[in-house]
Amino acid sequence: MKIIESIAEMQVQSRAWRKEGFSVGVVPTMGALHDGHLSLVELANARADKIVVTIFVNPTQFAPGEDLDKYPRTFEQDKALCEKHGADAIFFPSVDEMYIPNASTWVDEEVLSQGYCGASRPSHFRGVTTIVTKLYNAVLPDIAVFGEKDYQQLQVLKKMTADLNFPIEIIPGKIWREESGLAMSSRNRYLSDEEKEAALSIYNSLTEAAEKTSKNSDLLEVREVISEKISSAGGKIDYVETVHAETLEKVDVVEGPVRCLVAAYFGPARLLDNIQLY
Ligand code: AMP
Numbered sequence: 001m002k003i004i005e006s007i008a009e010m011q012v013q014s015r016a017w018r019k020e021g022f023s024v025g026v027v028p029t030m031g032a033l034h035d036g037h038l039s040l041v042e043l044a045n046a047r048a049d050k051i052v053v054t055i056f057v058n059p060t061q062f063a064p065g066e067d068l069d070k071y072p073r074t075f076e077q078d079k080a081l082c083e084k085h086g087a088d089a090i091f092f093p094s095v096d097e098m099y100i101p102n103a104s105t106w107v108d109e110e111v112l113s114q115g116y117c118g119a120s121r122p123s124h125f126r127g128v129t130t131i132v133t134k135l136y137n138a139v140l141p142d143i144a145v146f147g148e149k150d151y152q153q154l155q156v157l158k159k160m161t162a163d164l165n166f167p168i169e170i171i172p173g174k175i176w177r178e179e180s181g182l183a184m185s186s187r188n189r190y191l192s193d194e195e196k197e198a199a200l201s202i203y204n205s206l207t208e209a210a211e212k213t214s215k216n217s218d219l220l221e222v223r224e225v226i227s228e229k230i231s232s233a234g235g236k237i238d239y240v241e242t243v244h245a246e247t248l249e250k251v252d253v254v255e256g257p258v259r260c261l262v263a264a265y266f267g268p269a270r271l272l273d274n275i276q277l278y
Helices: 007-019 035-047 075-084 124-139 151-163 186-190 193-212 219-232
Strands: 002-004 024-029 050-055 089-091 143-147 169-173 236-244 258-266 269-276
Touching: 002 007, 007 024, 007 050, 007 089, 007 124, 024 035, 024 124, 035 050, 035 143, 035 169, 050 075, 050 124, 075 089, 089 124, 124 151, 143 151, 151 169, 151 258, 186 269, 193 219, 193 258, 193 269, 219 236, 219 258
Parallel strands: 002 089, 024 050, 024 143, 050 089, 143 169
Antiparallel strands: 236 258, 258 269
16 A cells, blocks of 8 residues: 655556556545544445545644644554555645645635535635545546535535536445444544543434434424434534435425434534434
8 A cells, every 4th residue: 555645646646547447536534544434445445446545634624723733643543444444545645735835726615515514614615625626636536435424515525526527426425333323533532431422412313303204294393302402411502404415405394305414512522413314
């Protein structure tokens, strides 16, 4: 497995693979890899010949005061895991490699990125769409795999990829969970055991809601029940929303596919989860 730190070298490698007739898959991550990330690597492996895991803690998707500095960085461990799960290369650039000083061009998706995480973190998705474009330009992939764990991000990136005519197929990966049901996240390591236990209220309330939701459900009521369960476990709700699964428009009645999106703080960690309600 190769470790590649420069964009030029990544492009040379990718072109060489393509010349030999191999397809290329990319799995963009910020490192601190867990089984959720690794499930995406395996999914990529089933769909493309050569797999590049990118590891880059992208400063432009963090706002001032967020956890950029303390975001976990575990490269040696990540390297061993990527190797074990069949990655062919890790693209591991520095911030200076990815961002030219005084860069003044951004990629902005203007519809699906509004609201939800986009409301709580106003410059976040602009950072995500810009870095993913740059990663596409470095890796030159045929497919890109993103997790449903970050559901709004997945929809934004699908839209961006289509809008900008990138010849890249987006493959969504299912949410990987701890045995308890807690969605795996690099940020779970900020949680104490008690906070982890309390944070289970997110998954438990979502699965209960999914079991109970029918065509006639009042989604306002569904949201209230979920919020109440998370709050009474000690969580601080950022948002609980019921949305159309593709357009991400808010819905109060079941008319098409409905996804419930949750963001809530437990201790220092802002946790995301979501489920298909109908
Ligand atoms: P991150 O390193 O958190 O930026 O995530 C990198 C990729 O892994 C994104 O596409 C995430 O949606 C995905 N991901 C993160 N956690 C999980 C999980 N528990 N299950 C599946 N995919 C995940």
